[in-house]
Amino acid sequence: MIDFRSDTVTMPTPAMRKAMANAEVGDDVYGDDPSVNHLEAMSAEMYGFDAALFTSSGTQANLLALMSHCERGDEYICGQQAHNYKFEGGGAAVLGSVQPQPLNNQADGSILLAEIKAAIKPDDIHFAKTRLLSLENTIGGKVLPQEYLAQAQTLAFDNKLKIHLDGARVANAAVAQNIEISEITQYFDSVSICLSKGLCAPVGSILLGDERLIGKARRWRKMLGGGMRQAGILAAAASLAITDQVERLAIDHDNARYLAEQLTNLDELSVDLSLVQTNMVYVQVATGLDTALLAAKLKANGILISPSATIRLVTHADISRQDIDTFITELKRHLTS
Template sequence: MIDFRSDTVTKPCAKMREIMFNAPLGDDVYGDDPSVNALEAFAAQCHGFASALFCSSGTQANLLALMAHCERGDEYICGQNAHNYKFEGGGAAVLGSIQPQPIENENDGSLCFEKIRAAIKLNDFHFANTRLLSLENTIGGKVLPLSYLAQAREFTHSHQLALHLDGARVYNAAVALEVDITEITKHFDSVSICLSKGLGAPVGSLLLGSVELINKARRWRKVLGGGMRQAGMLAAAGHYALEHNVTRLIDDHSNARYLAQRLNEIEGFHVDLTKDTTNMVYAHVSDTIDIHSLAQQLTVKGVLFSPNKTLRLVTHLGVNRADIELFIAELTAALHV
């Protein structure tokens, strides 16, 4: 199958599977898994943090960050489109007793500092305590500029707020900006990074932060049922992904631009080619096209995508130029049946 639904559908390569099979193991809840320990030490060092925690998912990593930064009855500010507000089941409120305060994202995915300032609560017992600003990079495939991240750091310092990054696809941002990952992560008090999207590991995310924050997050991970025992097989895959699958993300970005160009040639589909969204293509679909019927037809032909009037197609290590050409050919044929 050619799968454009998300970069979460990637599968480990043969070399990654071999490393997983041969990974030295121990009980991670006791701190005895050498492969988990190696991943956490490596990740902390290469991202510029004192400590790291291997988590089962990006959702878990973000929730642990929120629960480590905030206490019961505290509040975090984020965007209306933030994944840790909109797409993670309300975990901060449900499990952390933390109030989200979403504000509208700007067109480039950023948050307006004046709107953030207006959302910060007074030191008054009528209000939740505003403790944290959470940003996302990339967001909807869009890259936040380094200058904006520096402004966010200065803003949070001046307002005594912590700063968290949902960096599920932060390596896509770093590759697009052509900078070392630390040029992004250095601005934040904590960062979550997904290993199982474009980086190609089968499972897992990282949470990065200070020793104190990670120790707190580790306790909450256990409380939430996240102790994974002999997790080294998964950690070894994530370690391999960080060492071998970063620079190839540029291929995904190039393939996304090519896909956007080819899709724009088909009547009834429109992609704004002036917007660079790394490995994501957003196409407006004409009302004359039954996109749900089209998705069913292409599934039979071995092509998967999530039907919507604004169609999101995601490139990843499981999609190459030949796959894109086949998709365009099958899409064109289905439209002319």
């Protein structure tokens, strides 16, 4: 299948499969898994943090960060479109008793700094204590500018807040700007990075922070059922994700731009090319077009999309330029039939 639904569908590379088969393992709950220990130490050093924690998913990494920064009854500020607010099952509220304060995301994915400052609660018994600002980069495929991150860090510091980055696709943000990932992570007290999206690992994310935060997160991870035993089999692939797969993301970005340009030639669809910054293309659909029927027809011809009034198409390691051409051909055929 040619699968445009997400970059989560990427398959582990042959090198990853070999590394997994030959991984040196131990019991990670005891701290004895050398492959996990290597991944965590390497990640912390690469991205400028004291410590790192290997987790089963980005959702778990974000939840551990929120619960480690905040106590019961505290609050974190985020965007309305933030993954850890909108798409993670309300975990911070349900499991952490942490109140989200969502604010509007602007068209570029940012949150207005003035609105963040205005949302910080006074020190008053009537209010939850605002403890944390959480940003996401990329968000909806868009890259937050470095200057904005520096300003957000200053705002957080000046208002005695910690600042977390949901960096599920921070590697895409770095590649799009031709900078190192560490140049983005430097502005944050904690960062989660997903390794099983565009970086091709089969499972896992890492959470980065200082030793105190990661120690607290490790305890929460155990309580939430996230203690893994011979997890080195997964960590072996995860290590290759961050060493071998980052630069390759530029190909995904080029393919997304090519895909978007081809789609602009179809009258029934429209794409804002200015918003195609990384590996995501958002397609506006003409009124009356049945996207569920279109998705069913495409699926019958070996192509997967998620039907919606705005269709998100995602390029990744398992989408080639030829796959895009095949998709455009099939799309034209079904739109005119």
